Amino acid sequence: MFNSNQNNKIYSLYTPFRNLLRKLNQIDSIYVIWCYSRNFTFNLEIPQDIELPAGFVMNDKIDNRRYYGVPEYEQEFLLKQILINCDNKHSKISIRNRERLSKIINYSRKTLSEGISKISIDGLELEEDFLIEFHRMAHRQFSWQKSFNLNIIFRYYKIYCNEELKIIIEKRFKMSPFEIFIIGFFLFRHTANTFRLPLPFKSDFDMISNEKLDVFFQNFSITTDDAKKELKESQQMNENLFYSYNPLHAKPILIFENTFICPMHLLLFWQITNGLYYSIVNELGFENAYGNAFENYIGEVLYNTINNNDIGIYPEEKYGKKEKRTTDWILLDSKAILFIECKTKRLTIGSKTELDIKKGLVRDLKKMAGFVAQVYKTYLDYRHNEYPTLKFDKTLEFIPLVLTLETWYINFNPRIMLILNNYIVSEFEREKLDQELLSKFPYHLRSCEDFEKDIQIINTVGIKKYFEMIKSNTLNDYCKDFPYVYQFAETFKETFLDPLKETYKG
Template sequence: MINVYDKYKPLRNALRTLEIESVLQLVRRKHGEVDSSGRAAIQDRWGSAIGIVFNWELHLLAREAMLHAGRDPWLRRADRGDLIPLVNHIRRITEEISKRAIDSGERAMKSLHTLMHQQARWQNPRDWDRLYRAHRVYGSQLVRDMFEAIVGTSLPSMITMAFATAGQAARVGVVDAAADYSGVGVTQDERDAYFAMVGASYSEAREALSAAQRYDEGWSHTWNYLEAKPLVCLWDDRPKQFLCPIPELVLRRVTEGLFYDLAKSGAKYGNAYGLAFQDYVGDVLTVQFKRSSQKVMAEEEYRVKRDRKDGVDWIVSDATGHLMIECKTRRMRLDAKITPDSEHLTETLSDLADSIVQHY
């Protein structure tokens, strides 16, 4: 286990001189320029490109600003000239981690596992795909009632609020939780439930981020609390106003993030959720494979003597062969994502292997 706190301190010290709202607004504005490849150009005062910043680096900067930038009004307000020095601090930390942790070709190859989990998901800007999948799965009759009981709002109202708040955040950064959304069909109770789900106080966010912080090879891969609570209230005298440094996290929260709301609820939703996802996969297959020569077959039960067994979830067939599809909704644990050769990763891969061979 390595320790890079010595390389981390310059970033911490630089952020301590800056006022937090200005840093987060700087992150928000630059994040709005990120393209489909996951990066944005950095310009000088005359508009000439002098560098690039990656989406995940902006996520790290927002996380570290929440930990170290201050709320005192006398602190200096960050401007665009601060972006390159701050991003360079982040890069020096990650470069030093590579120097200290990667000592062989095998170790370098294993490090690709953690890099993939850190970077690949932010290179897919297709929010509509995620929103449709969430609408199809969580809107299913199999899980709809359970979903509304856990989240406290209907799925259409939650998605409406997500679009409204993400739009406000992208334009000005600040979202008003006391606004009236009845004009778009959202009740006050649903509004309040939504903001309770996506919003956090400054102290709550800092405490959660501090608890997860580490200064070893997992520094840049630790879970960012802003994914759970993308809206943060920075002002004690304005408890209904929230700043959103990364608007894309609002839409991620009501798509990818919903899985964890249900998982942590303690409700027995697993089987219903799995069946809803299986139905969604069937919908996709029937749309894609619709030629007369192609056939999509749903799961059928069968018996081996007296034992009842379930068949493969979906089978797609044509004259050339058969494609057997088994639907699984398991998620890889965070500790398996951020460590390239740990027992947690081995356990996760073994679990996946068991699922793959269950029909042999």
């Protein structure tokens, strides 16, 4: 049943939890998860046939609903366990009952989760153990809190529509990025209205053919029986029980008999945006195409945002006999020069889920150390006047930035940042770089999600002032009243919303 070494202590904690679940009807239990999911995601009412937890108000602030109800990361874990342990033949017992659901959730939290956390892992100090566990928790919980927004949708749409990457996607999925997005977003919202929808599902849109719908289901759905099998194979009966891979991230639509269900709507949203990466990462030419697409997207963000005449934008250039490259983008004003290196590298599953950092995190942090050193190396070429367009200006403050497409959640974790800094020092030693550069010009790591907002502030206050606010911890206060603007709002409307309104027949 399990794909990793079983910890018998953890298995003994899990067994009573499993036995509680075995009494439940599978589809009826999935229905309860679906009801909470649609309330948390779309603010839709929870039907009256479900008893609400004490203190839970369905139209309350989302943080209060998470506190009194079942937060999304617990919904996901419970959904996995329902699929593994429940069936539809032997029981009609339901977790629509408040006391029964509360008993299961409390056991999961207080006995199972807290029990696992008390089981020591050889070779890790207590403080290190906690900070690595916090890193795992961040990746398990924070994405749910972001929910969905236009920025995420259009960011990935623009990246996937890059010509090279678009060809790869069409070859892999037999659908264009636009078809994947338009069908995905239609089902994302439509499945929140009805728990079980009939198959075959027929389209009411001129722009969505039934043939393309069939292809979409082939790529993004799984039967409940197959889901049960894959979940059993991926489950780890050890300290990774709550973090083991969930195949519903790849196939978030469940097929049961002649119907389909989308039990957790954000899983579908994630799969058709950032999740497509995992389906095409091994395709020929993917790495270069993906990197180029992200670099081009950041350029589009820069040109659409910056209207400050004091800030110059410089794209990547080739230089030197060995054909070196400048950083992907350079911003320049009267006080500072910002080197931006765009990286699509993601933390691996092991980095996000393993308590033992040797099983993933170490390798990924070493990669990041190489990215950081790369920016300093090309800065030295700039300082030696090797750049074809820009001449070195000693009056400008150099600011190195590594910009990641995905959020790594490492900036606020002192344990992980210490490990990373040690690897960066080692990389400097290997490359024979002056380590004083690190103290004189501290590096920065930002996610694309943050940068899309950051660049609006930079456009307003200038490069140097922005990074001074980061250093002095005053940026958050400044951001509270900043009038952010979504630059692609009108383009999004023209691309998705207007065509749907014009072609919908129902």
